[in-house]
Amino acid sequence: MIDFLIKSTLSLTILLAVYHVVLEKEKMHQFNRFYLLFCIVFSFSIPFITIEIIQESLNPLLGNTTILPGEATTTIIEESTDYWLITLWSLYSIVTLALTIRFGRNIWKLTSRIKSNPVVEYKNSKLVLVKEKILPHTFLNTIFINETDYRNRKIEAELYTHELIHVTQKHTLDILFIETLKVLFWFNPIFILYKKAIQLNHEFLADEKVVKSYNNVPFYQNLLLSVANVNSNYYLASNLNYSITKKRLIMMTKTTSASRAILKKLVLLPLFSGILLFSCSKTVEKEKTAETTITGMEKYFENTTFLIKDDKGNIIADKKFSELTSEEKKNVPPPPPPPPPAPNNPQETSRQLEDQKNAVGPKYAEISVRAITTIKVKKNTIHNTAAVTEKPTFPGGMDKFYDFVAKNYKAPSSPNLKGKVYLTFIVEKDGALSEFKVLRDIGYGTGEEAVRVLKLSPKWIPGTVGNKSVRVLYSLPITIQTAK
Template identity: 70%
Template sequence: MIDFIIKSTASLFVLLAVYHLALENEKMHHFNRFYLLFAIIFSFTIPFITIEVIQEITTPFTSKNAITMEGATMTSVEDSTNYWIIAIWSIYGVITSVLLFRFIRNILKLNAKSKSGTEINYKNVNLVLLKEKTLPYTFMNSIFINETDYHNRKIEAELYTHELIHVNQKHTLDILLLETLKAVFWFNPIFIFYKKAIQLNHEFLADEKVVQSHNNVPFYQNLLITKASANQTYYLASNLNYSVTKKRLIMMTKTTSTSRAMLKKIAIAPLFSFILFFSCTKNVEQEKTSETTIKSKTPVTGIEKYFENTIFLIKDEKGNIVSDKKFSELTSEEKKNIPPPPPPRVTSVNEQENSKQLNDLKNAVSPKYVEITTVEVPENGIHNTASVNEKPTFPGGMDKFYQFVAENFKAPSQPNLKGKVYITFIVEIDGSLNDFKILRDIGYGTGKEAVRVLESCPKWIPGKINGKAVRTLYSLPITINTEQ
């Protein structure tokens, strides 16, 4: 939520600043209206956009026999209720509810006024005649005017034209949008300035149409100044007396060339791209395994190429074939028993000759089958995880195991207790766990609790060597973190 507020507010501020500096004083009011509304939509969208920039980082090569274990983390949250958060959200909810109630009440009040007064159809809009003394103002499809002024023909044609523009261009919808945002994000003053900018732009649009239709700028300017002393009407309505300032009077006589307007519109486009890139870019580090192979100095790559099409027959100590593998599937112990390839025909310390020897090795014809004898460990022998081909694992994967431990581990009531419990156990051939040993705990019964959870654990999938299940010693760190 905080990230959303920061990113959206920063974007809103930058776009509004650019509007006041570069666009507000230019006579391209339709574009400015679109710009302000789009700025709001754009700013609310960018916190949900992420542009990932992948950066490759090189890490040392890790062999297939390397073991990486991550312990499950249990966090006790029984007494961790954050009353400050509850209080803040409660205050926010109360204030927002009051503002939304006020907003809806004013809408209903204007609707009630439109029904209470006399309605007259005028150029496809409703003229609502009111008893109260008021300047003309607009809400949705209705123009509210004083009944006496209407019958005595004291309302100038320019005023009718002005209000018709508010109706036809749906300016009320812009105001309703801003008022809704002000009620929901009442703590953010940026929307107050956006409403002022949009309302002033509405007046520019209406004034422009009046000047085009009646072609009497001095009279219209004097009319605005004359009406300026009237009381302000409803804040949801568009009305004649909004911000009768020097800006409006100057704007009526100002001109903006087509080329200047187009240049500014084009110049604005990179601004959105910059904000999007600056706010949404996230650097993602992608690990790239680095395997150092110096072909001119070592024959490793040549051996792999030489045995590329060879099938290795794995035999036990009795001479029985227990499995067959390709070179890439062999363990490091099995690779030690591979007979070396035939020596190069020429031996030379010269770099060029070494390269020729390597090519000779790559192009040599390898045997179709090679037998490798391995020494079988007795069935009751205990292996560590580095010596097995297939490591023992929990049914469904280790994530499921961590979930099982986290759900069943009862953390001590001791507050602010942090540390790790180290425990070892044997995964038997049938997958059962036994011989639990606590190497280190942090007291308060954490070690015994870890043993209790593991004793209730479902059977694992046992470790295997050459496809045969073996007893495997397994170690597990469990991180304890209780917070008051």
């Protein structure tokens, strides 16, 4: 959550600053409206986007380090109550609830005025005639005006046109969107600035239409100035006299050339790309030899039969390279290195490289695999983890298993309890767990609880000898530590 707030707020701040410096003063208001709304959606999307940059590492394909899952331990820690976190969430919930009620109350007040006052159809909108002395203002497809001024025809045509633009371009939806965000993210002042920028741009759009329709800028400017001191109590409505400032009056007479507008828009492409790359890029290491070495080894050993020997030197199986398990591939000897180039003889060097490229491995090669004692497995033989080709494992890996245990294990209520529970169980051929035995525990029901959790476990990936599933005896220590 913190990462989401930091990344989105940083992006919102940068993009709004660019808007004020580069775009706000230009007469391209439709584009600016799209830009402001897109900035919010873009910034909220950034924390959920990851761009992986592959960085090759020099780790060899065939390593010698093996981590045995059975040797790992998982720690169950009973966390103490975080009262600060509870207090913060409670404060957030109370303030958000209060703002939600205020938001709903304002919508209800506007809809109530529509139902309780006369309504007149006017072009693509509805005129709601109210008795209060108000300036025209718009909510969705409804324009609120004073009934007396309407009957006496004291409302100028320019004002009707101005409000109709708010209706036809659906400016109220922008306001409702940003107000919803203000309710949810009330602690972030950036949305207050975005609302001001969006509302001012709405007025630019409406003013532009009036100027084009009537071509009388001085009269319209004087009309706006004459109503500049009248305020509206409805912050969800588009108000005629919103921010009648020098910016708005100057914008009526300003022009922006097409080439200048295109140049300004092109500047934004590297901006968005830079933010995306900076915020979402993640370097992922990839073994440099992982693909190329496997491909080369498969080609080199494609005609080689590998004789699998146990630790006593007995041949227990023969396989092609593609049939080897990952454990067996670790014991495959690497292909011989290329010969040194012939000095001062490019043709000889070229021939050597071609021979190396087309080289094939020996007809037979031996692999010694530790702890494989027989390929003929008796029906109910129980193997230990050191005597199998592939060890049994939890679906998704042992880290997932430890997460499963930690989520389901109910630590005893006794404080300051610390120790290990040692137990064994059988991983059956189908992956089911059975024959649980507690070798040692620390009392307070810790052993019984460990067995209960293991019985909830989904089926494991069974262990194998050769290519056959076998029953495997698995031992597991679990570390228990309760809060003080």
